Amino acid sequence: MRALMQSSSGMPRLRLFIGCALALAVLPLALQPLGEAWVRILDTALLYILLALGLNIVVGFAGLLDLGYIAFYAVGAYLFALLASPHLTDNLPALAAMFPHGLHLPLWGAIPLAAVAAGLFGMLLGAPTLKLRGDYLAIVTLGFGEIIRVFMNNLDAPINITNGPKGINSIDPIHFGRVSLGEPWYLPAWLPAGLEGVALPPVTLHYYLFLLIVVGAVVLTQRLHDSRLGRAWVAIREDEIAAKAMGLNTRNLKLLAFGLGAMFGGVSGVLFASFQGFVSPESFSLQESVLVVAMVVLGGLGHIPGVVLGAFLLAALPEVLRQVAGPLQAMTDGRLDAAILRQLLIALAMIGIMLVRPRGLWPSPRHEDQLMPDVADAAKAGEGAR
């Protein structure tokens, strides 16, 4: 965002900003008449942007390849699902006695709780593994993600906690006071004629909430990037030994990157759970982790506008094409249905974009913000020279 604004100066910059803000605010209202599915695509894209921004801290800033990132998303989602649905009280009579009205954790409680829980998980995973070199770290994080998924799938016995592969449903929608995002909201009567009483469906309400959080996350990560902390991460990414020699506490800094990145995952998990009203292990597969990594890398590693672009494209484009997939499905005798087409497009995008632009679609303009191309080569040469 800031980079966008910096490109022009003075009044045009302000105008650009206001223009963007207005466009983002009006977008769902413009799409709404075409069908709620379109606004839903925007909502999903915003959630993915939030995930990608979090992962960008770990992979883009600190250079730690994390292939189990979706686990933190799962932690947030399941946390909210357990604390804001009848599942736990239905299965544990003792809890039901303690909370006769059921568990209904409000959003303002759920977000910090999920952020802390996911952050702790992140550090827990990070602590023993941060000694590892790049690819080893990738595979350990991947393993961690799989372990979490196996537990989600199997913790329905002996005590039914996660309800296994069936997942948890009837999760509360988000509430603000008496306004629930799960029901349409009617514009108040004091608005000018034509606007009063217009209904905003749940998808649109969620859009505004998500947009607000994403904008907050963009500002936060950009400030992090420009801070002392961000520079320290970049130093570690470029050359860990040199960074250590400069007096940086690399272990704590890497842990912090893991923890902060995980927090973003946890918060998006809460939003996802309440938005869907349903969570199951299927949503947290390795493929999702890979997808988020792909978003970060395709957009431009470490460059926030690029990451937002990458996440938006990978999340929204296949969904949009899915809307027009009907005729294709008829043509190919049902072999190319919407879900398959989406997978196919994501796979082709991952290969195609990397081949054409190996630095991502919108890479960072500053040289030191890009990953060095010859890190692998250098390591290799060092290995051979010994």
Place this chain on the structure above:
Amino acid sequence: MDIFIQQLINGLVLGSMYALVALGYTMVYGIINLINFAHGEVLMVGALVSWTVVTALGDTGWPGWVLLSLSLVAAVLVCMALNVAIEKLAYRPLRNAPRLAPLITAMGMSLLLQTLAMILWKPDYKPYPILLPDEPYEFMGATINLVQILILGVTALTLAGLMALIHGTSLGRAMRATAENPKVAQLMGVRPDRVISATFMIGAALAALAGVMWAANYGSVQHTMGFLPGLKAFTAAVFGGIGNLGGAVVGGVLLGVIEALGAGYIGELTGDVLGSNYQDIFAFTVLILVLTLRPQGLLGERVADRA
């Protein structure tokens, strides 16, 4: 006790297949420093090609071992061509790109192969016919069938052949030289592109072999079947010390045995709180433990902290 022997046999069989796939990962990693995420899908393609050949020739009435051998040849050829094509298309252009770029294309390739296989072969589980006599033999209180014996024997033979290839031929020497230092190898007259293609071909042949074994042993094939074996085999390669051929074999076999024993005993150990559905956890728990205590893997050399 017979549970122990039985699970040991199952583990060795599973571990042999892991080892074959792990070799492909480790050879590619040793030479171009890339985690070839699509390698598990090569196993899947091998199994599906084999299934296609076997069912297409099913009416001819030829004996089972002929069908199996024919389908194995077909699977190996298709997979070799496929893996070389993948390398040329998706990895070669990115050889000097940022480190993450080829990794992303590799993941994309994996997804692409899975999706194409789903379109081509339809997403349902397909039963793989029983081609060899499957009556079990008694062995020290446990049972083993012909397919399992063959898997163990063929794996041992293949490994011996591979070692001879790597240590006894000029291609093998070129591969070792390229793994050691690509630039110097090139100066000595080794053509890196040719060596890399050969590496991908050998890896694909091993994966295809493992795929056919997997199909014959478990009796069903599907487009997602390559994912978990691929992941576990990579785990095995890391476990043994990635880039190290002996390590891949040791890692693969050990991982198979640990998984089988773990699945056999977890119920007893935890008082039936956790069941064998937690089998998949063992591989990753072992991996995390080993890497924490011995980051270079069992047989790997310690490498300077770079990258």
